[in-house]
Amino acid sequence: MSTGLQLWRHGRLATMTSGVPWGWVDDGALLCRGDTLAWVGPEAELPAALARFGTPAEEQDLQGQVVTPGLIDAHTHLVYGGHRAREFELRLQGASYEEIARAGGGIRSTVAATRAASDADLLAGALARAHALLGEGVTTIEIKSGYGLSLDHEARCLRAARRVGEALPMTVRTTSLAAHALPPEYEGRADDYIDAVCSWLPQWHAEGLVDAVDGFCERIAFSPAQIERVFQAARALGLPVKLHAEQLSDSGGAALAARHEALSADHLEFLGADGIAAMVASGTVAMLLPGAYYFLRETTLPPIAALRAAGVPMAIATDHNPGTSPTLSLLLMLNMACTLFRLAPEEALAGVTRHAAQALGLGASHGQLRAGFRADFALWDVDHPNELAYRFGHNPCHGVVSGGQAVTLAR
Ligand code: DI6
Ligand code: FE
Numbered sequence: 001m002s003t004g005l006q007l008w009r010h011g012r013l014a015t016m017t018s019g020v021p022w023g024w025v026d027d028g029a030l031l032c033r034g035d036t037l038a039w040v041g042p043e044a045e046l047p048a049a050l051a052r053f054g055t056p057a058e059e060q061d062l063q064g065q066v067v068t069p070g071l072i073d074a075h076t077h078l079v080y081g082g083h084r085a086r087e088f089e090l091r092l093q094g095a096s097y098e099e100i101a102r103a104g105g106g107i108r109s110t111v112a113a114t115r116a117a118s119d120a121d122l123l124a125g126a127l128a129r130a131h132a133l134l135g136e137g138v139t140t141i142e143i144k145s146g147y148g149l150s151l152d153h154e155a156r157c158l159r160a161a162r163r164v165g166e167a168l169p170m171t172v173r174t175t176s177l178a179a180h181a182l183p184p185e186y187e188g189r190a191d192d193y194i195d196a197v198c199s200w201l202p203q204w205h206a207e208g209l210v211d212a213v214d215g216f217c218e219r220i221a222f223s224p225a226q227i228e229r230v231f232q233a234a235r236a237l238g239l240p241v242k243l244h245a246e247q248l249s250d251s252g253g254a255a256l257a258a259r260h261e262a263l264s265a266d267h268l269e270f271l272g273a274d275g276i277a278a279m280v281a282s283g284t285v286a287m288l289l290p291g292a293y294y295f296l297r298e299t300t301l302p303p304i305a306a307l308r309a310a311g312v313p314m315a316i317a318t319d320h321n322p323g324t325s326p327t328l329s330l331l332l333m334l335n336m337a338c339t340l341f342r343l344a345p346e347e348a349l350a351g352v353t354r355h356a357a358q359a360l361g362l363g364a365s366h367g368q369l370r371a372g373f374r375a376d377f378a379l380w381d382v383d384h385p386n387e388l389a390y391r392f393g394h395n396p397c398h399g400v401v402s403g404g405q406a407v408t409l410a411r
Contacts, residue, residue: 003033003053003054003055003056003057004033004034004057005031005032005033005038005053005054005055005056005057005058006031006032006033006056006057006058006059006060006404007029007030007031007032007050007056007058007059007060008029008030008031008032008059008060008062008067008401009029009043009046009059009060009061009062010027010028010029010043010061010062010063010064011025011027011028011029011030011062011064011065011066011067011379012024012025012026012027012028012064012065012066012067013025013028013030013040013066013067013369014066014067014068014069014349014369014385015028015040015069015368015369015370016068016069016349016350016353016354016367016368016369017354017368017369017370018354021346022346022349022385023368023369025040025041025042026042027042027043027044027064028040028041028042028043028067029041029042029043029046029049030067030369030375030377031049031050031053031056032375032401032404033053033404034375034403034404035374035375035403035404035405036372036373036374036375036404037369037370037371037372037373037374037375038053038371039052039053039371040369040370040371062379065379065380065381065398065399066379066380066382066383066384066385067369067377067378067379067380068137068349068353068369068377068378068380068385068388069353069354069366069367069368069369069373069376069377069378070137070138070139070140070366070374070376070377070378070400070401070402071136071137071138071139071140071330071352071353071356071378072138072139072140072141072352072353072356072357072360072362072366072367073133073138073140073141073142073317073318073320073330073352073356074140074141074142074173074264074287074315074317074356074357074359074360075142075144075264075266075287075289075315075317075318075319075359076129076133076141076142076143076144076317076318076319076320076321077143077144077146077147077177077319077320077321077322078125078126078129078130078141078143078144078161078164078320079114079122079125079126079143079144079145079147079157079160079161080110080113080114080122080125080147080157080321080322081110081113081114081115081116081117081121081122081125081147082109082110082112082113082114082117082322083322083326084106084109084110084322084323084326087100087105087106087109087323090105097248097296097323097324098220098248101181101220102220104184106181106323107146107147107180107181107323108181108183108184110147110321110322110323111147111148111149111153111181111183111184113147114147114148114153114157115148115150115153119156119159119160122156122157122160123160123163123164126143126160126161126164127164127167127168129320129328130143130164130168130170130172131168132328132329133170133318133328133330134168134169134170134400134407134409135395135397135400135409136329136330136331136395136397137378137380137397137400138170138330139169139170139171139376139377139378139400139402140170140171140172140173140356140357140360140362140366140367140376141164141170141171141172141173142172142173142174142175142212142317142359142360143161143164143172143173143174143175144174144175144176144177144180144214145157145158145161145174145175145176145177145178146176146177146178146180146181146214146216147180148178149178149180149181149182149183150183150185151196151200151203154176154178154200154204155203155204155207155209158174158176158204158209158210159209161174162174162208162209169400169402169403169405169407170402171362171366171374171376173211173212173360173361173362174209174210174211174212175210175211175212175213175214175242176201176204176209176210176212176213176214177213177214177215177216178197178200178201178230179194179197179214179215179216179221179222179226179227179230180214180215180216180221181216181221182221190222190223190226191226194222194226194229194230195229197230197233198229198230198232198233201213201230201233201234201237201239202233202237205237205239210239211239211240211360211361212234212239212240212241212242212263212360212361213230213231213233213234213239213240213241213242214241214242214243214244214266215227215230215231215241215243215244216244217243217244217245217251217253217256218244218247218248218249218251218253219248219249219251220248221244223251224251224252224253224256227243227253227256228256228260231256231257231260234260235260240261240262240263240361241257241260241261241262241263242257242262242263242264242265242266242287242359243256243257243262243264243265243266244266244267245257245265245266245267245268245271245275246265246267246268246269246270246271246272246275247266247267247268247269247270247292248269248270249270250270250271250272250275252274252275253265253275254268254271254275254276254278254279254284255274255275255278257279257282257284258275258278258279258281258282258284259278259282261282261283261284262282262284263284263285263358263359263360263361264284264285264286264287264315264359265279265284265285265286265287266287266289266317266319267287267288267289267292267302267319268286268287268288268302268303268307269293269298269300269301269302270300271286271302271303271307272303273306276303276306276307276310276312277310279310279312280310280311280312284312285312285313285314285315285355285358285359286302286307286312286313286314286315287315287316287317287359288302288304288314288315288316288317288337288341288343288351289316289317289318289319289325289333290316290333290336290337290340290341291318291319291320291324291325291327291332291333291336292319292324292325293336293340293341294336294340295324295325295326295327296324301340301341302341304341304342304343308347313350313354313355313358313359314343314347314350314351314355315351315352315355315356315358315359316330316333316334316337316343316348316351316352316356317330317333317352317356318330318333329393329395330352331388331391331392331394331395332392332393333352334348334349334351334352334388334389335389335390335391335392336392337351337389338389338390345385345386345388345389345390346385346386348388348389349385349388349389353367353368354367354368355367374403375401375403375404376401376402376403377400377401378397378399378400378401379397379398379399379400379401380396380397380398381396381397381398382396397409
C-alpha cells in the first residue's frame, strides 16, 4: 500500500529555523506527507526516519541544489486597476508624493481606476502579478484591499484576492485596508468614513473575506484616533491588525499598533525609540519595505540597528502597489534590504521566510523547512543562499514546490 510519502534527497537546505546560521543542513532530505513536511534532516539520519515513516512512494534527487522555504511576500496591494506611470513622470519633474496625493491624484486616482475595472479585469491583473511572484519562489502572499474604499468595491477587491489563492498554488492571506485613503464622496468627513468602515467590516468578515485589518496612519491619511476605532472594530470580530506606520512622519502609529497586539507595523522610516519599545512588548514584527523607500527617494532610514538591538523580528516585502512600489520582485527587495538598509543576507532571507510568516500569523506553519510545517519550498541555482541577496535583476529560481506539489513555472 502506498504511504503517500514523497522524498526529496541530497539538497543543501537553508531551513531558516533559528539556531545555526541559515538553519543550514549540508546534505539534507525532505519527507512530505500530503501538503506537510513529515521530516527534515541530514541524509545520515534518513534511514532512521524512513524506518519510522515507511517507504516513500516517490523519490527525487536534488543533486545538491540549494533549497529554501517557499518565500513569503507579507505586504502587497496586488488588486487594483490602472497604473501610475504618469504620476511617476510628475514626480520626476519635481512634484512630491504628498503634493500629488493632496491634489486628488495618488491613491485616489487608483481608486477611480479600480472602481471602473470589471471583476474579471481586477482578477486578471492580480493573477498576473501573483504569478510573477510565484516564479521567484514565492508561495505565500498577503493581499490588501484599499483601492475600492466602499462596501461593494472593497468586497470586489477582497474576492479577487481570495480567488488568486484558489487559482494559483499559493497561500493567500487577505487584509482589509479600507482605511487607506478618504474616498471623494466622503471629502471633509473623515470621521464619517471611519464610522462606515467600522460598519462594513462585519459584513466583509461574515463573507469570509478578511484575515486581518490594516490602516494608513499618516498626516495625508488617517489619524491615530481614527485608526484606533478601526482597530477596535477589527478586534471585536477577533481579527488581528497591522498598520502602515511612520512612513512619512512619526505619528505614533507603531505604538498604537503595538497596543492592539498588531502582527506587524510596516514601513517605519520615522520610527522612534518609544515605538520600538512598544513593538518589543507586543511581539510586533517590523515590516521593512525598501521598494517604497527607493521609489519615493526617501532619505530617512528605518532604525535598523535599534530594531536589531532590541530583538524585533524584521520582515521584508515588496509592498507592491502602483504608486510607491510597482515592483514584482521579492528577490530585488532582498538586495535592497541589504544595500539600502544594511541587513545581512541571512537577515534578509529570514525577512521573507520565518519573520514574514510571523507577520501573517503563520509562524507555526509557514516560512521554515521543519517537520509539521507546510511543504512549501523553492529550489535555487546558486552556490549559497547569500547569492539570493547578492544578485539583482536575476532570477535563479529553478523549481517551486507548494503544499508538496511541484509547480510548473512558465518562463
Ligand atoms: N503606503 C504606501 O506606500 C502605499 N499605501 C500606503 O499606505 C501607497 C499606495 C499608493 O500610493 O497607491
Ligand atoms: Fe503598503
